[in-house]
Structures are given as structure tokens and as C-alpha cells.
Amino acid sequence: MNNADSASQSVQTMYAERFATDLTDNRAEQKELTAQIERLRARLAQLRADETWLTGMQAALPGETAPPRPRRAPRTGEKPAEDDTPSGTPVPGPRPAGRAKPRPSRAKAGGSRAATATAPLHQLIRALMPPGEPRLVREVHADLTEAHPERGTSVQVVRNTLETLVKRGAIGKGIQKGAAMYTATEPAPSEGGTARMPG
Structure with a gap:
């Protein structure tokens, strides 16, 4: 009986340690993925804001009456940002036009990392x-x-x-x-x- 009890306790201890390790790993990965999701949401919000600004700047150029492809039509919540900007009025903003240039490369880098994020x-x-x-x-x-x-x-x-x-x-x-x-x-x-x- 003593040997059986000892073996039973040994098995229970082994499983308890395994479950504790797996649970710690699970929670750590959940925390990591949650942080990744928050970063991706912040990046998406920034890209949408940049798209609004770039669309307004494009509409302000001479001879430009509308964006060539109105991709933002489904986003009804953001349409007023485009409608409030007259096509003939320059859009003031603290950002220099050069800031828009590095965005594509950063976006590509983010896209290439999307697979590893999940x-x-x-x-x-x-x-x-x-x-x-x-x-x-x-x-x-x-x-x-x-x-x-x-x-x-x-x-x-x-x-x-x-x-x-x-x-x-x-x-x-x-x-x-x-x-x-x-x-x-x-x-x-x-x-x-x-x-x-x-x-």
C-alpha cells in the first residue's frame, strides 16, 4: 500500500508540475498576443488618420477633383473628414509632405511581420x-x-x-x-x- 501511495503521489506531482508549466506558458503567450493586438490596433488607427490627411492633400492639388479610387466609401464614420475639406483650399497641417514618403516602407515591414504576430x-x-x-x-x-x-x-x-x-x-x-x-x-x-x- 505504501508503494502504491508513493507512486500515486509521484504521478500527481509530475502532472501538477506539467500543468503549472503549461499554464504559465499559456498565460505568457496570451499576454504577449494581447500586446501585439494593441500595437496593431494603434498602427491601424494611425494609418487611417494618415489616409484621411493624404486624401485631403491630394484633393487640394490643382486639377484634382476627387481621389481616383474612392476606397473610403465603406467607412461611413470617416466620410465627413473628406467632405469638410474644400477641393480648392489648401489643407494646413504641421506635418511636412516628406513624412508621407517613409510610410510605405514601414507599412511593408509591418505587413511582412503580420504572420509572426499571430x-x-x-x-x-x-x-x-x-x-x-x-x-x-x-x-x-x-x-x-x-x-x-x-x-x-x-x-x-x-x-x-x-x-x-x-x-x-x-x-x-x-x-x-x-x-x-x-x-x-x-x-x-x-x-x-x-x-x-x-x-
């Missing part, structure tokens, strides 16, 4: 780990920060995610010179396979 963190980390190369947590965190600076992930979140990947059998873990080393044993699976990795 990609699971474990998928990004797994993709950055070459097979057979032991990596420290801080090394994985540095690679992630360099490859995906928009994620803004902490070292602790990376550590939790690596531990989760170890529990799922996606990567291996060993101790070298007193430090935990994480190693990918095979190439990273496709996005679909990683996203559906069993918990």
Missing part, C-alpha cells in the same frame, strides 16, 4: 533551432529577438516555451557545465504540424 511562439522558437546544436535559453532568446523583434518576448517566456517543447518531445534537454542546453533532434516540422503538436 504565429505560436513555440513554432517560431522551434524553427530557429538547427538540429543537433545545443542552445542555451539566452541564445534562443537572442535569436528570437533578432529574427522577430516585434514579439518582445522575455527570457522567462522563452524558457517556459522550451520546457513545454521538451515535455512534448519536440526537442531534447541536457545539462552541460551546470547549464540547461536544449537541442532539436530533427528538422522543424511544417507550420501545420507544429500548430497541431499534441499537448
Whole structure:
């Protein structure tokens, strides 16, 4: 009976630790995604404001009576901003016209990062780990920060995610010179396979 009770307690402890780690990882990723959503909403609001200003400036040019493609028609809430600006009156504003030039490149950069903004963190980390190369947590965190600076992930979140990947059998873990080393044993699976990795 004592052996059975001890084994039962050991199993319960193992599952409790696993659930605690998974829960911490889950909450950390929720927090990270929430911050990403807020940043994307702020960026979208800025782009809409810039579009309103640029449309007004375009309408103020000689010979310009209306934008070539009235894309803003569905946005009924913002139509008065265009209607209130006479086509023959220059639109005053503190912004120099040159500020509009770097916007497209920043928008393209934001668009290229849209995929990583919603990609699971474990998928990004797994993709950055070459097979057979032991990596420290801080090394994985540095690679992630360099490859995906928009994620803004902490070292602790990376550590939790690596531990989760170890529990799922996606990567291996060993101790070298007193430090935990994480190693990918095979190439990273496709996005679909990683996203559906069993918990």
C-alpha cells in the first residue's frame, strides 16, 4: 500500500508540475498576443488618420477633383473628414509632405511581420533551432529577438516555451557545465504540424 501511495503521489506531482508549466506558458503567450493586438490596433488607427490627411492633400492639388479610387466609401464614420475639406483650399497641417514618403516602407515591414504576430511562439522558437546544436535559453532568446523583434518576448517566456517543447518531445534537454542546453533532434516540422503538436 505504501508503494502504491508513493507512486500515486509521484504521478500527481509530475502532472501538477506539467500543468503549472503549461499554464504559465499559456498565460505568457496570451499576454504577449494581447500586446501585439494593441500595437496593431494603434498602427491601424494611425494609418487611417494618415489616409484621411493624404486624401485631403491630394484633393487640394490643382486639377484634382476627387481621389481616383474612392476606397473610403465603406467607412461611413470617416466620410465627413473628406467632405469638410474644400477641393480648392489648401489643407494646413504641421506635418511636412516628406513624412508621407517613409510610410510605405514601414507599412511593408509591418505587413511582412503580420504572420509572426499571430504565429505560436513555440513554432517560431522551434524553427530557429538547427538540429543537433545545443542552445542555451539566452541564445534562443537572442535569436528570437533578432529574427522577430516585434514579439518582445522575455527570457522567462522563452524558457517556459522550451520546457513545454521538451515535455512534448519536440526537442531534447541536457545539462552541460551546470547549464540547461536544449537541442532539436530533427528538422522543424511544417507550420501545420507544429500548430497541431499534441499537448
